[in-house]
Amino acid sequence: MEVKDFSNEITEDQKNRNKIRCQYCNCLILNSASAHYTDIVFSLPLVHQKRSKSIDDLDTEEFNQYWMIEDMYTFENIGFSNTVGDYKYLICADCEMGPFGYHDLKDKKCYLALKRVKYEN
Amino acid sequence: MSKKTYDLLFKLLLIGDSGVGKTCILFRFSDDAFTSTFISTIGIDFKIKTVELRGKKIKLQIWDTAGQERFHTITTSYYRGAMGIMLVYDITNEKSFENIIKWLRNIDEHANEDVERMILGNKCDMTDKRVVSKERGENIAREYGIRFMETSAKANINIEKAFSELAEAILDQTAGKENNDNQERVVVDRKNQEKSPAYSRCCTS
Numbered sequence A: 001m002e003v004k005d006f007s008n009e010i011t012e013d014q015k016n017r018n019k020i021r022c023q024y025c026n027c028l029i030l031n032s033a034s035a036h037y038t039d040i041v042f043s044l045p046l047v048h049q050k051r052s053k054s055i056d057d058l059d060t061e062e063f064n065q066y067w068m069i070e071d072m073y074t075f076e077n078i079g080f081s082n083t084v085g086d087y088k089y090l091i092c093a094d095c096e097m098g099p100f101g102y103h104d105l106k107d108k109k110c111y112l113a114l115k116r117v118k119y120e121n
Numbered sequence B: 001m002s003k004k005t006y007d008l009l010f011k012l013l014l015i016g017d018s019g020v021g022k023t024c025i026l027f028r029f030s031d032d033a034f035t036s037t038f039i040s041t042i043g044i045d046f047k048i049k050t051v052e053l054r055g056k057k058i059k060l061q062i063w064d065t066a067g068q069e070r071f072h073t074i075t076t077s078y079y080r081g082a083m084g085i086m087l088v089y090d091i092t093n094e095k096s097f098e099n100i101i102k103w104l105r106n107i108d109e110h111a112n113e114d115v116e117r118m119i120l121g122n123k124c125d126m127t128d129k130r131v132v133s134k135e136r137g138e139n140i141a142r143e144y145g146i147r148f149m150e151t152s153a154k155a156n157i158n159i160e161k162a163f164s165e166l167a168e169a170i171l172d173q174t175a176g177k178e179n180n181d182n183q184e185r186v187v188v189d190r191k192n193q194e195k196s197p198a199y200s201r202c203c204t205s
């Protein structure tokens, strides 16, 4: 797995240094220092799916670097998909692109893939 | 422990007959044949949007029905905790307008009694197909003492405005009974505030 170097984005106390935005429309998703770096491994569906794909048959991509958000109300703007298994996927509240991450219904936390969002103040 | 970075949290619902445009009001995705994004396959449950009103940072959590309205099975569990309700009809559909009365009764039965309501006459872009005049919408709203607006989810008319007005009405109401309940929802931390326009669409396209 290719590992992009995000060290500039992670502060000493493992938080996001910059604001997190939608890479498609720049919508503000999270303020700085509101998520916690974690190296959990999880596969997210691809942003673009073939028209014929059903929910049980989505193409996915694996990520191993996530931002963990304890409380969903920490988000400035975010959309939640319908439930799939134990998860809801997180999409942009404005342009609805995504998923950028997932919400785990068991631990109630949210996770955003470092690679699926952009960093800009 | 995570700190709260907002002042208030308002849970809002969309209610009305099937087909009036509730999902489109929440959901920008249009079901044209070319969309092939992930979300068009799975569908959306709710959104969290941050607005700033009178210097307060407010999180709006907006829910769509999962189509239960088709079977008239919207019950207490869907209404639980709702502080604001958008009651939607379609200006090109007489029946959906007449059913507003039914929905009002349903809200009375199942929702909190102090829930803020607002009536939306949606699809106002379809002028040639209009069967419900704006005046009739205004009249029913006046009769029940509720706010009213005509909207178009398709042409993006008054959508943002409707949500910020509803939020403002709830804010007025909460301000009226401050220091009573709602302690849990109230401010803890007001750092990191950012001016983000109410319900802005930040896409440039």
Ligand SMILES: Nc1nc2c(ncn2[C@@H]2O[C@H](COP(=O)(O)OP(=O)(O)O)[C@@H](O)[C@H]2O)c(=O)[nH]1
Pocket (backbone or CB within 6 Å): B016, B017, B018, B019, B020, B021, B022, B023, B024, B025, B122, B123, B124, B125, B126, B151, B152, B153, B154, B155
């Ligand atoms: N012209 C027009 N069509 C709309 C508008 N809002 C929704 N629609 C269409 O009305 C139909 C039903 O919309 P939907 O959001 O699924 O209704 P719901 O059942 O209330 O969730 C869809 O075909 C939409 O494209 C609008 O503002 N203008």
Ligand SMILES: [Mg+2]
Pocket (backbone or CB within 6 Å): B022, B023, B024, B064, B065, B067
């Ligand atoms: Mg719907």
Ligand SMILES: [Zn+2]
Pocket (backbone or CB within 6 Å): A022, A023, A024, A025, A026, A027, A092, A093, A094, A095, A096, A097
């Ligand atoms: Zn976006």
